[in-house]
Amino acid sequence: MSEIIATREAYGKALSELGNKYQFLVLDSDLAEATKTGIFKKAFPDRFFDFGIAEANMIGTAAGLAACGNTVFASSFAMFAAGRAFEQVRNSVCYPKLNVKICATHAGLSVGEDGATHQCLEDIGIMRTIPNITVLCPVDAVETKAAIEAAILTDGPFYIRLGRMGVPIINDEKTYKFELGKGVTLKEGKDITIISSGSMVFEALKAAETLEKEDNISARVINIHTIKPIDKELIIKAASETGAILTVDEHNIMGGLGSAVSEVVVENYPVPMMIMGVKDCFGQSGKPQQLFEKFNLTHKDIIENTKKLIEKKK
Structure with missing residues (x-):
């Protein structure tokens, strides 16, 4: 660990x-x-x-x-x-x-x-x-x-x-290079791209590993650390190469990472897309993991939505 x-x-x-x-x-x-x-x-x-x-x-x-x-x-x-x-x-x-x-x-x-x-x-x-x-x-x-x-x-x-x-900690301090405005591809994949930021990146990686192992689904995982200015080039490349994009972040579905990514996708390379986040409501008191489960922001939810989104590609 x-x-x-x-x-x-x-x-x-x-x-x-x-x-x-x-x-x-x-x-x-x-x-x-x-x-x-x-x-x-x-x-x-x-x-x-x-x-x-x-x-x-x-x-x-x-x-x-x-x-x-x-x-x-x-x-x-x-x-x-x-x-x-x-x-x-x-x-x-x-x-x-x-x-x-x-x-x-x-x-x-x-x-x-x-x-x-x-x-x-x-x-x-x-x-x-x-x-x-x-x-x-x-x-x-x-x-x-x-x-x-x-x-x-x-x-x-x-x-x-x-x-x-x-x-x-997922990055190696000795080798990691931070570039403003540039996303980081953490895992390659060809069937769908999962774009995330902050704490949800770990859930995205867990979901991608499970999808590959259990369902033979190849999911690309991208960490977008710079939400503004966003890495348009990387997002367009992911849309063109995988044909579907799922975003997930610890934010309202309105205005957050999902909105920023969708603005790029709809203007440049429209593909089936889904935004995961808190669905226009307030949070509640509870332990973080309990809240992630309540608001459907776990790796299991990412897996479920990934499969739904891939169906839309057909």
């Missing part, structure tokens, strides 16, 4: 490690222990600022600091970073295209027992509609650190979606 670590934990460690290499500031809103920015605070107390429960003020200040020439990381839960501070993200950060990196933890159903009010299922849809912003959703700790470094090295606004629960 590979090492299990939450992407929020990897984020905190990455900030601390990269703080010796690059100059940047870190802001939080009374959640440093949960977002793991507290790790950076211990290492660089003079470069960390806590704003209390005032997310809009934090984003506004981040914009001001960036306007003075700083690279600024601003963190909170996704519900507050994308929801409560939307106006400041849009008008203060993205409109002037400032160097603010919004790193939002506790996104999606895997927030678990915190329930519907804290399970942000709309953040990707909200953020990717704003001009000038790059939207990332890393799959594991290795990709998270690489994404944070890429954000430091790339000028302009970022929204980086991070999770609460621990997830397996």
Whole structure:
């Protein structure tokens, strides 16, 4: 079994490690222990600022600091970073295209027992509609650190979606190369393509392995870590070579990864397609795996939908 670590934990460690290499500031809103920015605070107390429960003020200040020439990381839960501070993200950060990196933890159903009010299922849809912003959703700790470094090295606004629960590491830190805007093919396949991001990538891989072993179905698996700008070339190639696309992410079916992929497919290479996600409803309180089962987001559900979609190719 590979090492299990939450992407929020990897984020905190990455900030601390990269703080010796690059100059940047870190802001939080009374959640440093949960977002793991507290790790950076211990290492660089003079470069960390806590704003209390005032997310809009934090984003506004981040914009001001960036306007003075700083690279600024601003963190909170996704519900507050994308929801409560939307106006400041849009008008203060993205409109002037400032160097603010919004790193939002506790996104999606895997927030678990915190329930519907804290399970942000709309953040990707909200953020990717704003001009000038790059939207990332890393799959594991290795990709998270690489994404944070890429954000430091790339000028302009970022929204980086991070999770609460621990997830397996699938990438080798020694060989992994992160490229903004480029998806990663984790498994080749010819019958269908499963496109995913974040925690759902692991379910997609499990589903593909089972399909190959038990049903002789060859499923290609693609990890889309950059949701905006999305890898159009890779998606079109997958559509043309496999003839069907299934997307799955821990988000509302409206506005998320599935919507982003469908926009590419319908304009460039229409094929049978299905979007898996939370079907336009709020989440509930429960353990992450229980919630994945309730909202039909397990590898078993992916297998079932894959078979249905392949039938549509005939």
